[in-house]
Amino acid sequence: MALDPLILSRLQFAFVISFHIIFPAFTIGLAAWLATVEGLRFATGRAVYRRIFDFWLRIFAVSFGLGVVSGIVMAFQFGTNWSVLAERAGPIQGPLIGYEAFTAFLLEATFFGVMLLGRDRVRPGTYLLACCMVSLGTILSSFWILANNTWMQVPIGHEVIDGRFVPTDWRGIVLGPVMLTRWLHMLLAAFLTTAICVAATGAWYVLRDIHRAEARVMLTWGLGLAAVLIPMQMFLGHLNGLYVYEHQPAKFAAIEARWKDEQPGTEVWLAWPDAARQENLLSIETPGIGSFIATGEWDAPMTGLESFPEEDRPPVVIPFFGFRIMVGMGLVMLAVSWMGTLLRVTGQLETSRWFLWVTFLAFPSGFIAVLTGWYTAEVGRQPWVIYGLLRTEDAVTPALTTTDALISLVVFVLVYGILGGFGVRYIYKLLREGPSGPSGAAPGAYGSRRPFARGDGPGVADGR
Amino acid sequence: MEIFSLAHLWAGIIAVAILVYVLLDGFDLGVGILFGMTRDGAKRGPMMAAIAPFWDGNETWLVVIGASLFAAFPAVYAVFLSAFYLPVLLLLVGLIFRGVAFEFRYRSERIRGVWDFGFAAGSTMAAFVQGAAVGAMMRGIPVEDGQFAGTSLEWLHPFPVLTGIGLVLGYALLGACWLVLKTEGAVADWARDMVFWMAIGVLAIVGPAIVAALTVDMSPGLTQAAARFGMLSSLGAAVGFYALLLLVACARLRLDGMLYPLGALFFAATFVALAGMMWPYMIPYTLTVQDAAAPEASLRFMLFAGVVILPVVAIYTIGVYWLFRGKVASSEEP
Numbered sequence: 001m002a003l004d005p006l007i008l009s010r011l012q013f014a015f016v017i018s019f020h021i022i023f024p025a026f027t028i029g030l031a032a033w034l035a036t037v038e039g040l041r042f043a044t045g046r047a048v049y050r051r052i053f054d055f056w057l058r059i060f061a062v063s064f065g066l067g068v069v070s071g072i073v074m075a076f077q078f079g080t081n082w083s084v085l086a087e088r089a090g091p092i093q094g095p096l097i098g099y100e101a102f103t104a105f106l107l108e109a110t111f112f113g114v115m116l117l118g119r120d121r122v123r124p125g126t127y128l129l130a131c132c133m134v135s136l137g138t139i140l141s142s143f144w145i146l147a148n149n150t151w152m153q154v155p156i157g158h159e160v161i162d163g164r165f166v167p168t169d170w171r172g173i174v175l176g177p178v179m180l181t182r183w184l185h186m187l188l189a190a191f192l193t194t195a196i197c198v199a200a201t202g203a204w205y206v207l208r209d210i211h212r213a214e215a216r217v218m219l220t221w222g223l224g225l226a227a228v229l230i231p232m233q234m235f236l237g238h239l240n241g242l243y244v245y246e247h248q249p250a251k252f253a254a255i256e257a258r259w260k261d262e263q264p265g266t267e268v269w270l271a272w273p274d275a276a277r278q279e280n281l282l283s284i285e286t287p288g289i290g291s292f293i294a295t296g297e298w299d300a301p302m303t304g305l306e307s308f309p310e311e312d313r314p315p316v317v318i319p320f321f322g323f324r325i326m327v328g329m330g331l332v333m334l335a336v337s338w339m340g341t342l343l344r345v346t347g348q349l350e351t352s353r354w355f356l357w358v359t360f361l362a363f364p365s366g367f368i369a370v371l372t373g374w375y376t377a378e379v380g381r382q383p384w385v386i387y388g389l390l391r392t393e394d395a396v397t398p399a400l401t402t403t404d405a406l407i408s409l410v411v412f413v414l415v416y417g418i419l420g421g422f423g424v425r426y427i428y429k430l431l432r433e434g435p436s437g438p439s440g441a442a443p444g445a446y447g448s449r450r451p452f453a454r455g456d457g458p459g460v461a462d463g464r
Numbered sequence: 465m466e467i468f469s470l471a472h473l474w475a476g477i478i479a480v481a482i483l484v485y486v487l488l489d490g491f492d493l494g495v496g497i498l499f500g501m502t503r504d505g506a507k508r509g510p511m512m513a514a515i516a517p518f519w520d521g522n523e524t525w526l527v528v529i530g531a532s533l534f535a536a537f538p539a540v541y542a543v544f545l546s547a548f549y550l551p552v553l554l555l556l557v558g559l560i561f562r563g564v565a566f567e568f569r570y571r572s573e574r575i576r577g578v579w580d581f582g583f584a585a586g587s588t589m590a591a592f593v594q595g596a597a598v599g600a601m602m603r604g605i606p607v608e609d610g611q612f613a614g615t616s617l618e619w620l621h622p623f624p625v626l627t628g629i630g631l632v633l634g635y636a637l638l639g640a641c642w643l644v645l646k647t648e649g650a651v652a653d654w655a656r657d658m659v660f661w662m663a664i665g666v667l668a669i670v671g672p673a674i675v676a677a678l679t680v681d682m683s684p685g686l687t688q689a690a691a692r693f694g695m696l697s698s699l700g701a702a703v704g705f706y707a708l709l710l711l712v713a714c715a716r717l718r719l720d721g722m723l724y725p726l727g728a729l730f731f732a733a734t735f736v737a738l739a740g741m742m743w744p745y746m747i748p749y750t751l752t753v754q755d756a757a758a759p760e761a762s763l764r765f766m767l768f769a770g771v772v773i774l775p776v777v778a779i780y781t782i783g784v785y786w787l788f789r790g791k792v793a794s795s796e797e798p
Contacts, residue, residue: 069563073556075530079545080552086545087610090538091762098535102769105524106777113784166759397546397612404616408553415557422568 006396008405009081012412014378016073018371019416023067025370028142028187029194030060031135034115036221038131042124048213055214055435056198059427061116066423068104070416075101081405085385085395092158092167093148096174100144107137139187146183147174152386153377154178154247165389178243185240188233189373193366195229196333198222199340200363203356205434212350214435220344223359226337234330244380245294248387250308251380254319256290258304265290265302270324273316278305314382322376329369336362470764471757474536475746477770478529483735484778485525487638487728492519494639496562496587497632498658499580507651508580513792514646516566521781523559528774535766539610539756540746546612547605551593551619558593562586588632595631598738599624599673604685607750623681626673633669637662637711638731641723648791652720659715659723663708688749692741700737704730 034056041049075097078086086093114122114130122130151157156176157169167173199222205215245252257273257280258265267290271283291300305313336359343349350356385392492515499511533541545552565583569576600619607613640662643655677686707730714722744752757763 065567069560072527072559075527075534076545076552076556078534079541080549083542083546083611086534087539087542090534090541091758094531094535094538094541094758095762095766098531098766099769101527101531102773105528106773161759164759167761167765170761170765397542397549399546399612399614399616400549401616404549407550411553411557415560419560419564422564 003402003406005081005400005402005405006393008402008409009396009400010392012081012405012409013077015409016070016077016412016416017374019420020067020070020074021370021374022367023063023070024138024142025190025193025367026197027060027063027067028138028190029192029197030056030063031131031138032191033194033198033221034060035128035131035135038128042128048217051435052214052217055430057115059430062423062427062430064112066419069419071104073412080408081397081400082385082395083397085390088163088390088395089152089165089386092151092165092173095167096144096148096151100141100148103137103140103144107134107141111137142186142190143183146186147179149377150176150179150182153182153381154243155386155389160389165386178247181236181239181243185233185236188229188236189366189370192226192229192233192333193370195222195226196336196366197363199226199336200360201431203359204431206350207353207356207360211434216350219340219349219359223337223340223344226333227341230330230334230337234334237327237330241294248380249303250305250312250314251319252294253303253305253308254314254316254380255323255376256294256302257316257320258290258302260304260306261301262290262304263301264288264292264299265294267293271320273320275316312383314380319376319380322372322379325372326369326376329365329372332362332365333369336365469754469757470760470767471536471753474532474757474763474766474770475753477774478532478536479739481525481529481532481774483732485522485529486731486735488518488522488525488781490635490731491515491638491642491724491727492522493562493587493591494635494637495643496583496639497591497636498639498643498655500584500588501636501658502654507654510647510651510792511643512566512569514643517784517788519566520563521784523563526559528777532766532770535769536758536763537746537753537756538758539751543605543607543610543612543747543751547614548593548597548600548619549616551597555590555593558586558589560586562590591632591635592628594628595634596620596624596628598631599627601742601748602627602686602689602738603681603683604688604749605747607747610751621681621683622676623673623683623686626669626676630666630669630673633662633665634731637666638724638727641711641727644720644723646791656715656718656720656723659727660712663712663715667708685749689741694740696740697737700733700735700740702733704733704737707733 034053037049037053037056040046041053078093078097111130111133114127115134118130119127151173154176155165157167157172158165159168160166173179198218202215202218202222205211206219241252244255253259256265257268257271259278259280264287266285266287268280268283268285271280271285274281288298291302292298294300294302305316339355340349340359343352343355381387383391383393385395495511495515499508502508530541533544561582563586565579565586569579569583572579596619600621603621603623605612605614606618637659640655640658644652644659647655677690707726711723711726711730714726742748744754746753746756758766
């Protein structure tokens with residue numbers, strides 16, 4: 001593979017966004033989880049909820065900070081590496097990304113400060129409101145990002161004037177059915193990711209026989225929430241499949257590794273798709289049911305990749321495996337959450353050590369599902385950056401040289417490596433220490449107002 | 465051409481956001497630059513404390529500028545960021561390292577020196593590329609078919625390098641003014657001296673910059689810039705010059721309360737002088753405000769963010785500064 005600005009820019013975007021998405025996926029769920037815990041504390045007044053809240057708030061602050069820092073880079077990349085896209089699609093993507101930035105900014109500037117600093121300065125009801133508003137802010141933030149990405153996947157509500165995409169129907173762009181389906185899918189993915197992490201943390205403490213009261217709450221709520229959410233998520237996933245089938249037939253064929261037109265379609269469960277020979281090796285498949293899975297009809301004709309001009313076909317391997325790994329992780333979450341809830345109800349959860357180990361080891365399942373799901377969606381959209389309208393190869397900055405693109409890629413990998421290394425190590429330390437850790441020695445989030453400016457460092461102004 | 469349009473409103477909003485950014489992030493970047501000029505731990509603690517509650521709020525104005533440009537002037541966003549590919553990379557890396565230093569320097573005694581270096585170097589680098597970008601803009605940005613049509617080192621010329629150094633000194637000046645306001649004792653005395661020296665430094669850099677512009681780095685763009693130096697620019701330059709002289713005098717007379725306002729006045733006046741030269745171009749000398757504006761439908765959709773969200777943020781920002789008013793405690797290091 002020859003290195004050129006196009007492939008380097010794609011690698012850089014993929015790397016930066018893969019790093020970035022981990023933190024929002026976690027913090028969207030954590031913000032909702034914190035609001036829930038604070039709500040429980042408000043309603044019951046039990047001290048255990050306060051300890052759990054304080055603990056997860058520290059982790060939230062660090063993740064939020066890492067998400068913000070890596071997100072700033074994302075915001076500039078459209079201009080630095082994809083300037084043709086920025087110039088031509090800016091009239092639509094600009095306001096969507098702009099609203100996201102303003103929303104996140106507003107959130108950062110107002111209620112997050114109250115959440116980190118204001119516990120002793122505002123009334124409990126106001127504090128709970130601040131927690132809810134922070135959660136709402138992260139949810140709105142995801143809303144705008146998904147509106148932007150959905151327009152790139154299924155562009156609607158625009159006309160082309162002088163090569164530029166000019167918006168004609170904002171309501172359709174922002175609130176279209178495809179957008180809402182994809183957004184809810186991402187939102188539930190974030191909630192599930194966090195629910196499983198909370199449950200896994202609880203399982204870890206029970207296995208080490210520490211923080212038992214807090215661990216019980218985390219297990220009950222984490223597994224319970226996941227158990228409720230995962231069937232909804234699977235249904236939304238199905239709806240997403242329908243939109244892909246309807247609007248992005250080439251991506252659908254790639255996900256299914258369907259090379260030839262078929263009627264009825266075969267469902268390939270697992271295989272090694274061989275792009276050179278355009279066939280599947282070592283295929284495990286069930287003939288005749290592919291059509292039913294996709295459409296609900298037994299003999300619907302299914303379009304294979306052969307029906308698309310070669311230059312319009314997406315890669316097959318990443319969408320094919322990405323989709324299957326995502327679904328696999330969904331099944332893991334289903335099994336863990338339902339089994340766990342069953343054990344919890346029958347009172348055997350905290351004595352079933354094997355299951356606690358399974359829950360603990362399931363902690364990355366949500367993250368893996370989010371990443372592979374996005375790989376499926378984004379790689380499957382290729383060779384288009386705006387599906388059917390603008391090719392990725394035509395969107396790259398014309399003046400960009402291979403050297404510059406290589407420099408920036410290497411720099412981002414190094415910087416994120418350092419940043420992620422320290423950040424993850426710090427989060428791991430917080431998690432290992434647990435809720436009732438020495439709260440005096442680790443004032444964490446309370447020292448100051450902001451994620452990276454927490455005043456357990458410098459003595460801050462005497463105004464406080 | 466219309467006298468007033470949504471495009472002009474957005475250009476105004478962005479101009480105000482840039483000025484707010486320069487006045488606010490300018491002082492905390494400046495403290496970072498000064499941080500690199502002392503090895504004294506007893507100074508470094510209060511210096512960090514003087515900006516800790518404010519810096520990331522200040523930095524978010526940069527995001528507001530970027531987001532507003534993308535939404536309201538996508539052509540400017542596309543050309544500017546691809547013209548400054550390497551400087552933007554340096555800026556982001558600089559901001560990341562100085563940002564994490566606030567957190568990480570207190571987490572590790574052993575490698576604190578590394579984070580401190582990152583803090584000072586990151587701040588200096590961020591200031592330098594911002595200043596260099598201003599100089600490069602004045603030289604003009606080559607554009608073809610709405611896209612940047614130069615090389616990645618296009619910006620690296622004597623004049624932009626001098627404006628870059630100029631802004632490093634300028635931000636250091638602003639940072640020193642801020643430190644006088646927020647600290648006391650030895651740190652404040654040192655900062656007061658730095659106000660004096662940085663002001664002298666800024667004056668000393670402006671001279672060579674003009675000479676460079678007139679001799680070694682004379683480009684068609686700078687000729688244009690000189691030709692566009694009208695009434696407004698003259699006024700801005702004059703006010704800026706006198707603000708700087710007053711600053712030197714006030715630093716010597718220990719009129720501490722006057723320093724930051726005068727520093728801010730100097731920056732605002734310089735900003736007006738530059739804006740007067742560039743208007744109505746957003747990318748000199750090819751894209752005007754009208755050329756680069758997004759369609760009406762985009763500007764209108766985005767309006768809510770500009771006229772409702774932004775003022776709320778501004779009010780809140782004022783609240784934070786009020787909350788953390790007063791001087792930082794002089795006993796430092798946790």
